[in-house]
């Protein structure tokens with residue numbers, strides 16, 4: 001099969017794996033609808049759908065808020081970390097590096113590159129998160145600097161509120177308090193939305209990716225050097241696809257998706273039946289969902305590596321050189337072994353078997369049982385659990 005087909009398969013697999021991580025969020029909608037439908041005061045089904053969609057949106061936005069906090073911390077650390085590096089101005093000393101980049105069809109202006117002084121040759125891709133403009137950025141930095149104190153203050157305030165509730169029961173149960181809360185929210189909301197939107201644009205939709213190039217590469221890429229070229233272009237592929245920034249986003253959503261899969265598995269208890277089989281079904285759904293999300297994250301990495309190899313090694317000499325480089329690594333892993341095999345044999349769909357297994361696990365172990373329960377319940381084929 002051709003290289004174009006390989007890249008197409010990898011792109012499709014990448015989407016499928018991201019869908020596995022998104023599945024627990026999507027399946028939380030029918031779960032919430034069912035819980036409300038058979039609860040004490042059910043809404044109209046359309047209202048239940050809106051409730052489910054709204055709740056999932058709020059959850060996703062809340063997770064995004066965590067991400068913004070992490071970005072602020074990384075951004076601060078990146079700007080204040082004491083690593084020696086300077087932007088590359090592409091003067092004549094960098095001609096050999098530049099030639100390799102341009103030969104692979106890259107626009108030099110679109111690749112942000114920094115030179116570093118270090119003893120080893122390793123290239124490194126970085127995503128220094130952007131900082132919001134003006135006052136919000138200053139506040140984000142302040143928050144990153146005083147993170148520890150803010151956590152302690154938050155915890156203390158939580159305890160104080162709990163104590164106040166005990167000492168003066170119903171202290172919040174007066175209009176003045178709620179008007180105050182409303183005013184504060186109305187004032188803060190536009191800033192939060194604006195900050196969230198600019199953070200999304202800067203760090204998720206169009207993140208900045210930087211490649212740190214040790215100065216040794218200037219001489220390393222001189223002349224005919226297939227291995228160095230392959231390794232170099234492999235890293236550049238990660239930079240162009242913003243893999244580092246994407247991994248952080250995926251990690252955050254995958255983290256909470258595991259908990260979501262666990263909650264979704266609770267759908268097993270919404271039907272009337274004997275406890276044993278229902279508990280077994282719950283276990284199957286929970287374990288399949290959690291495992292699928294965890295593995296999807298790992299396999300996504302493999303897909304990124306395979307894509308980077310495919311983009312870097314477009315001719316036989318570079319493919320061979322990369323193959324030898326991978327085989328010569330001091331710590332070979334199953335992933336590098338597979339990458340090495342892919343480089344030397346014609347592309348086969350069976351290489352993507354780990355991804356297929358992950359997708360099947362989520363589909364058959366979690367999504368299909370959940371949707372089946374939902375359909376059977378809502379069509380009245382099975383009766384709901386009495387205490388739902």
Ligand SMILES: [Zn+2]
Nearest residue numbers: 234238305308
């Ligand atoms: Zn890589």
